[in-house]
Amino acid sequence: MSVDRVAVVMGRRDLVKICGLREPEHAAVAARAGADLIGFIFAPARRRVSADVARACVTAARGATGGRAILAVGVFVDAPAEEIVAIAGEAGLDVAQLHGDEPPDFVEALPLPAIKALRPLPRSSVGDAIADIERHRHATRAPVGFLIDGYTPGSAGGAGEPADWRLAAEVNATRPILLAGGLDPENVGAAIRQVRPLGVDVSSGVEVDGEKRPERIEAFIREARAAFAG
Numbered sequence: 001m002s003v004d005r006v007a008v009v010m011g012r013r014d015l016v017k018i019c020g021l022r023e024p025e026h027a028a029v030a031a032r033a034g035a036d037l038i039g040f041i042f043a044p045a046r047r048r049v050s051a052d053v054a055r056a057c058v059t060a061a062r063g064a065t066g067g068r069a070i071l072a073v074g075v076f077v078d079a080p081a082e083e084i085v086a087i088a089g090e091a092g093l094d095v096a097q098l099h100g101d102e103p104p105d106f107v108e109a110l111p112l113p114a115i116k117a118l119r120p121l122p123r124s125s126v127g128d129a130i131a132d133i134e135r136h137r138h139a140t141r142a143p144v145g146f147l148i149d150g151y152t153p154g155s156a157g158g159a160g161e162p163a164d165w166r167l168a169a170e171v172n173a174t175r176p177i178l179l180a181g182g183l184d185p186e187n188v189g190a191a192i193r194q195v196r197p198l199g200v201d202v203s204s205g206v207e208v209d210g211e212k213r214p215e216r217i218e219a220f221i222r223e224a225r226a227a228f229a230g
Contacts, residue, residue, distance in 0.1 A: 015036045116133075178197055180200070192224060
């Protein structure tokens with residue numbers, strides 16, 4: 001997918017991302033239900049997939065969209081640039097999501113756009129979070145988006161820990177962000193109404209016993225769409 005099409009999708013204010021996909025049928029469900037982004041974990045984690053599995057999921061999702069643009073996002077944690085480049089090519093990724101301590105100039109080494117994830121520490125101030133975003137925004141090549149996730153000691157994300165919605169709302173008022181962390185079909189509407197983010201990102205919240213469930217994927221997207229439209 002071209003950089004221009006990535007920019008068009010990322011320029012929306014009602015993005016829904018289903019992350020941690022491992023099965024082509026679940027990727028297709030997410031696409032048919034209206035997801036804008038589908039995510040794949042390439043860092044050491046329970047939901048980690050191979051590039052081949054991710055490509056199969058991307059193919060299934062794109063076959064289910066009816067021509068609507070959907071972005072494939074690879075999630076990495078402090079991976080070398082060359083590893084990201086290789087996996088992106090093999091898996092057919094459009095965007096890299098950086099969940100580690102990657103420095104602001106890291107994006108320059110990538111041939112694809114990036115989303116930078118932030119995990120504000122407990123008791124972090126809004127100023128701290130904004131300063132972190134600004135460090136990356138003023139790099140020679142800035143990320144196409146920023147995501148605020150929940151903080152869990154020893155985890156780079158995906159642990160289901162809720163983000164601080166109050167802090168996220170205050171940051172979003174001046175530096176629009178995507179929101180992740182502890183979201184599910186039951187609370188995503190409230191999260192969107194409080195934070196008013198550019199988009200929402202879910203993984204464990206659409207699972208039962210560690211496995212994605214089609215009905216929860218569909219419910220999450222339905223509830224998110226209703227809240228964004230409200």
